[in-house]
Amino acid sequence: MGKAPVIQRPRGTRDLLPPETRLWQAVEEVAREVFGAFGAEEIRTPIFEPTELFVRSVGETTDIVHKEMYTFADRKGRSLTLRPEGTASVARAWIENGLADRSQPLRLYYIGPMFRYERMQRGRFRQFAQIGLELLGADGPLADAEVLAALYEFLGRLGFKDLEVHLNNLGDPEDRPRYLSAIRDTLAPHRQELCGDCQRRLAENPLRVLDCKVPRCGELAAAVPSMDSVASQASRRHVGEVEEQLARLAIPFRRNPRLVRGLDYYLRTVFEVVSPQLGTGTVVCGGGRYDRLIADLGGPAVPGIGFAVGEDRLVEILPEGFRTSVLARPRLYVIPLGETAVRHALPHARAWVRGGVSLELEVTGRSLRAALKRAAGEGFAAAAILGEEELAAGEVTVRDLARGEQQRVALAALPEVWHRHWGRGK
RNA sequence: GUGGGCGUAGCUCAGCUGGCAGAGCGCCGGACUGUGGCUCCGGUGGUCGGGGGUUCAAAUCCCCUCGCUCACCCCA
Numbered sequence: 001m002g003k004a005p006v007i008q009r010p011r012g013t014r015d016l017l018p019p020e021t022r023l024w025q026a027v028e029e030v031a032r033e034v035f036g037a038f039g040a041e042e043i044r045t046p047i048f049e050p051t052e053l054f055v056r057s058v059g060e061t062t063d064i065v066h067k068e069m070y071t072f073a074d075r076k077g078r079s080l081t082l083r084p085e086g087t088a089s090v091a092r093a094w095i096e097n098g099l100a101d102r103s104q105p106l107r108l109y110y111i112g113p114m115f116r117y118e119r120m121q122r123g124r125f126r127q128f129a130q131i132g133l134e135l136l137g138a139d140g141p142l143a144d145a146e147v148l149a150a151l152y153e154f155l156g157r158l159g160f161k162d163l164e165v166h167l168n169n170l171g172d173p174e175d176r177p178r179y180l181s182a183i184r185d186t187l188a189p190h191r192q193e194l195c196g197d198c199q200r201r202l203a204e205n206p207l208r209v210l211d212c213k214v215p216r217c218g219e220l221a222a223a224v225p226s227m228d229s230v231a232s233q234a235s236r237r238h239v240g241e242v243e244e245q246l247a248r249l250a251i252p253f254r255r256n257p258r259l260v261r262g263l264d265y266y267l268r269t270v271f272e273v274v275s276p277q278l279g280t281g282t283v284v285c286g287g288g289r290y291d292r293l294i295a296d297l298g299g300p301a302v303p304g305i306g307f308a309v310g311e312d313r314l315v316e317i318l319p320e321g322f323r324t325s326v327l328a329r330p331r332l333y334v335i336p337l338g339e340t341a342v343r344h345a346l347p348h349a350r351a352w353v354r355g356g357v358s359l360e361l362e363v364t365g366r367s368l369r370a371a372l373k374r375a376a377g378e379g380f381a382a383a384a385i386l387g388e389e390e391l392a393a394g395e396v397t398v399r400d401l402a403r404g405e406q407q408r409v410a411l412a413a414l415p416e417v418w419h420r421h422w423g424r425g426k
Numbered sequence: 427g428u429g430g431g432c433g434u435a436g437c438u439c440a441g442c443u444g445g446c447a448g449a450g451c452g453c454c455g456g457a458c459u460g461u462g463g464c465u466c467c468g469g470u471g472g473u474c475g476g477g478g479g480u481u482c483a484a485a486u487c488c489c490c491u492c493g494c495u496c497a498c499c500c501c502a
Contacts, residue, residue: 008493063500067427085502114502119427121496130502174463197499207502262501272502286502310502315439370455370461387460401462 012118012126023315028328030157031131031309034238038150039212040107040133045089045349047113057088059264061205068116068133082115085263086308088134088291088297094136095299105137111311123282123313131314134306141290144269144305145245151285151307152251155273155406159319165252167271168259169239171231171294179230180206186224193220197341210258213248218258226257235268241267254399261286265293271306277317284317285309288378322417330381330422333401337373345386346413348396352384355415359384377402381422384414 009015012013032042051071058064068080077082083089089109091108093099099106111131118124135147148165160188171179183206191199195214202209210221228236246253252273261270268286279283295301330333331351336345349361360380362371374385385397386408394416399406400421409417 011493068500116501118499118500120494121498124461126500128502283502309501313502335460363458368456369458369462374462376462381460385460389460397461399461404462406461 004115005054006159007336012120014125014127014360016072019261020315022326022329023318026322027158027311027315027318028131031154031418033110034154034157035109035133035150038133038146038153039136040108040109040150043090043093043108044084044112045093045110048217049084049092051081053088053297054081054084054091057091057263057265057297058085058390062262062264064116068118069113070117070344074124084116085114086110086112086130087134087263087265087304087306090132090134090136090306091290091294091297091299091304094294094302095297096155100302102301105143107133107135109133117355118131123278123310123316125312129309129311130308132306132308133309134304136294136302136304139303141245141269143303144201144242144289145156145157145236145249147305147307148184148201148242148246148251148271149249149251151273151287151309152249154309156283158314159322160275161319162276164254164274164276165246166256166259166274167239167243167246167253167269167273168256169228169231169235170260170267170270171235173256175227175235179227181231183207183224184243187220187417190220195337207260211260221258226339228257238268261293264288265296267291271307273309275313275314276318282313283310284313318426328379329358330424331372331377331379332357332418333362333380333383334359335362335368335375335383335385337368337385340388341391346385351412351416355418357418370401372401 008213009036051069052068055065057277061371069084072080073402074080090110109132112129113127114130115127117126120126133147134149135143152165153164184202187202187206187209191202193216194209195212195217196203198209198212198214198217201212209217210224212221214220230238243253243255245267259272261268261272266288268289268291272283273285274283287305289303289305291301291303293304334345334349336342339378345361348357353361362374366374372383380401382401383399385399387397390396390408393408394411395408397406397408397412398414
């Protein structure tokens with residue numbers, strides 16, 4: 001290290017390095033495929049928005065807006081904020097671009113970084129990526145079920161088996177005051193027994209008492225009537241039908257009456273996906289219905305439902321099968337020996353690449369011994385040895401690095417041989 | 427925002443009753459002029475997170491600071 005101090009990345013951010021980036025690419029590829037097959041198309045919105053957007057959509061009293069936003073003034077003094085989540089931007093874009101005038105409904109997905117100023121922790125970062133799916137313009141339970149089916153399909157394609165889907169009915173906005181007072185009425189007599197935070201929450205945001213992790217608070221909260229029992233008939237029927245649809249699809253889920261989400265715009269159906277591998281309360285995916293959001297932002301009354309998957313967390317708990325299928329993708333190491341071979345190696349290599357071979361060319365001029373050592377160490381499936389001898393015969397030696405067997409094949413036949421031995425599905 | 431743990435080589439760490447900065451792994455090369463994974467040998471690599479103090483002498487003791495990490499909180 002010299003005199004100059006080493007510049008470090010900002011806290012809560014990270015450098016994703018190969019080969020892990022391959023996992024990210026693969027996960028995103030599956031998302032595009034699955035969501036695309038559900039009729040969704042990608043939307044890309046700005047990474048920063050007017051601060052006002054998040055204050056009005058996510059909610060002024062939420063922790064996100066309260067203390068977790070990256071807010072700054074631009075050169076003209078306008079208050080901007082790095083997006084802490086994606087749905088608000090989708091709603092804004094919907095209004096701004098007049099998407100209500102397109103044929104309804106519209107299914108949109110997005111993939112990209114979000115920002116929240118929080119203390120770092122396992123699976124929690126200040127810059128993190130979300131993969132989100134939204135279905136706008138349909139208010140029935142079938143839409144909810146379809147979105148959940150897309151989510152389930154996505155997670156299934158990644159090989160997940162032990163994830164739990166939790167679901168709840170948050171009722172309609174009109175039910176909210178009635179429910180909040182029910183919580184207060186039930187818990188007020190036991191105020192002293194609640195933890196400090198919950199005593200505060202009881203006054204400011206009673207819903208949050210319900211998912212407190214302090215054991216005693218949980219016991220007391222158990223006495224609170226479920227939201228569902230106070231909720232409107234319509235919302236109960238709605239969520240009930242969603243559950244029926246899920247059951248019909250054999251999608252396992254659990255009704256969790258204490259599931260509350262941290263964003264104010266949700267109503268009726270809300271859900272989370274949690275993994276036993278992550279700490280309690282660390283969700284892999286969260287979502288719900290937000291029929292009033294767009295209207296509240298000054299747009300038309302367009303209902304919507306969607307979810308966001310935490311990509312960082314997803315990659316962290318990626319099933320072994322999917323992980324290895326991505327990381328073990330076979331590659332060929334091309335080793336030219338001698339001046340003539342070095343001169344002719346590149347054209348051959350390019351031709352093989354055009355033939356669909358995934359390869360890397362030895363460009364440092366190491367000895368054959370050293371080159372093979374590297375190829376084996378880096379997990380290459382095979383080595384193509386291109387020496388004077390082979391070249392003179394119009395051939396190349398293909399060595400299977402796992403078996404230790406090799407054969408000479410015609411230069412032009414290499415792609416065909418490659419695909420036969422190491423093609424997909426082998 | 428609250429509370430704990432930890433900073434020594436690219437990685438995992440040892441060294442901590444102050445006394446020349448080490449090991450294993452990795453990486454590069456050689457033994458083996460065109461055949462890897464084993465073995466052996468060699469090489470590469472650190473102002474011990476940074477600053478200050480005590481001392482003849484500090485990775486080690488003291489103070490400050492920066493960073494990482496885990497839990498709470500909250501969420502993806």
